[in-house]
Amino acid sequence: MEIRDYEYILIPNILEKYKCSMSGECCQSKWRIDIDEQSYLETKKNLEKQKEDIDTYMGKHESGAYVSKFANGYCKLITEDKKCRVHQEFGWECLSDTCKIYPRNLKLTSRGMEIGMGFSCRSSAKLLLSKEKFYIKKIKKEDYFFMKPRSVSFIIPENNLKTEISSRYYELEQMAIDILNLDENLYVKLQYLEKLISELYGANIEEYDFKESVEKFKEFIPSVPNNENLEDEIVRIILEKQKRSKAVGIYYINLLRLIGLNRNLEMDKKILASDSFTLTKSELDELKKVWKEDYNTILQNYFLCLTFNKEMYYNPEYFMMKATMLTIFLKFRIMLNTKYLGRELTEAELIYTIKSHDEDLAHDGEFFSEFYKAKCDEKVNISELTKTLLTLIA
Structure with missing residues (x-):
C-alpha cells in the first residue's frame, strides 16, 4: 500500500x-536481501552513469531483485569501510525499502x-x-x-466483520500487553494468555470484555507444568528447521553434542563421531540449572515485541504458537551457550546470542507457517502443543 x-x-x-x-553487520546477513523494482532501476541508472553494470551487484528472481554477495557474505555494494555505497553515492532515496527500514x-x-x-x-x-x-x-x-x-x-481492524477477532485487534493486543506487564511469574502469565486466546475462538467477540479478562488473572489457577515430551518436541523442531537450513540445524546439534561430552576421550570420540544426537529430560533439567531468573525480563520483552509486530491480527492461535517457539528457543540458546562456556554470559555475548537466535529463526517466516500447517494437517491440537512448549519457561 x-x-x-x-x-x-x-x-x-x-x-x-x-x-x-553503523557496523555493517546487516549487510552481511545470512538471508537474501531483496530489492524493490524502483530501487533496482534507480541504482541501475546511477551505475550506468559510472560505466558499471548492475549485474555485477544484483541478481533477478521471479518477484524482483536481490543483492549479490561476496564470499564472506557482504553485499557487493558495501565499501571497504563498511558503508553503503548506494546511500553514500546515490542518496537514501535510492535505497531499497528493505535497507531503509531494517x-x-x-x-x-x-x-x-x-x-x-x-x-x-x-x-x-x-x-x-x-x-x-x-x-x-x-x-x-x-x-x-x-x-x-x-x-x-x-x-485496519475496523474494516473487519464485527464477529471476527481481528475487528477488535487493538483491545486484544492491549490485553496481551497488560497481562504480560503484571508483576507475576512469566510462565503463569503466558499460560493464562494462551488460555484466553484459545477461548476467543468460541466467544462472542462483539460482547467480549478484554479488560475484565485481565482482571480475572487473579482468579486464574495455573496448571502444574507437564513437560512430558518437551525434549522430543524441541528435537523435532530442530530437525524440521534443519530441512530448511542445514547450518542452523547443525549449530544446535553440535552444541548439544559438545555439552554432552564427558571429558573422557573414548566416550567423547563416540559422541563426536556419531551422526545422531539426543536431548533427554535429565539433560534438559541440567540445562535449566544455568538459567538466570533475571533473563526472564529479556524473554518477556521479546514476547511483548513479537506481540506488537501484528502477527496476532491474522491468526491468534498461530501467533501464540510461533511466539512461544521463538521465545523458548531464545531461552534454549542462552542456556546452551552458557553451558558450553561453563560460565555466565557477558553482556556482549548475551546480545550476540539474541541476535544470532533471531537471525536464524525469526527471519524464516515460511518455516513457522509450514510447521503450523503440517501440525494442523496431522490433526495436532495446537493449543496443547503450545502449552507443552511453554513449560520450558516454567
Whole structure:
C-alpha cells in the first residue's frame, strides 16, 4: 500500500531509543536481501552513469531483485569501510525499502504508523535488556525520524466483520500487553494468555470484555507444568528447521553434542563421531540449572515485541504458537551457550546470542507457517502443543 498521510508514530517505549551503530553487520546477513523494482532501476541508472553494470551487484528472481554477495557474505555494494555505497553515492532515496527500514517492522494502521522491530541486529537486540515497563508510546510524526519506505503493509481492524477477532485487534493486543506487564511469574502469565486466546475462538467477540479478562488473572489457577515430551518436541523442531537450513540445524546439534561430552576421550570420540544426537529430560533439567531468573525480563520483552509486530491480527492461535517457539528457543540458546562456556554470559555475548537466535529463526517466516500447517494437517491440537512448549519457561 502506498503511504498515505498519518499523524502519529506508535512504538514500544523500549524500542524508541534504537540507534544504528553503523557496523555493517546487516549487510552481511545470512538471508537474501531483496530489492524493490524502483530501487533496482534507480541504482541501475546511477551505475550506468559510472560505466558499471548492475549485474555485477544484483541478481533477478521471479518477484524482483536481490543483492549479490561476496564470499564472506557482504553485499557487493558495501565499501571497504563498511558503508553503503548506494546511500553514500546515490542518496537514501535510492535505497531499497528493505535497507531503509531494517531492523524495523512497519505497519500502517488506523492509529498511525506502527514501528516494531526485529532483533537480528546487535543494536536492537540490546534493547531487550531494558528493565523499563513495556508500553506503546504515541509520538507526533514530526518528532520521530526514520527513513520512510515507498510502500508499507497495512491493517485496519475496523474494516473487519464485527464477529471476527481481528475487528477488535487493538483491545486484544492491549490485553496481551497488560497481562504480560503484571508483576507475576512469566510462565503463569503466558499460560493464562494462551488460555484466553484459545477461548476467543468460541466467544462472542462483539460482547467480549478484554479488560475484565485481565482482571480475572487473579482468579486464574495455573496448571502444574507437564513437560512430558518437551525434549522430543524441541528435537523435532530442530530437525524440521534443519530441512530448511542445514547450518542452523547443525549449530544446535553440535552444541548439544559438545555439552554432552564427558571429558573422557573414548566416550567423547563416540559422541563426536556419531551422526545422531539426543536431548533427554535429565539433560534438559541440567540445562535449566544455568538459567538466570533475571533473563526472564529479556524473554518477556521479546514476547511483548513479537506481540506488537501484528502477527496476532491474522491468526491468534498461530501467533501464540510461533511466539512461544521463538521465545523458548531464545531461552534454549542462552542456556546452551552458557553451558558450553561453563560460565555466565557477558553482556556482549548475551546480545550476540539474541541476535544470532533471531537471525536464524525469526527471519524464516515460511518455516513457522509450514510447521503450523503440517501440525494442523496431522490433526495436532495446537493449543496443547503450545502449552507443552511453554513449560520450558516454567
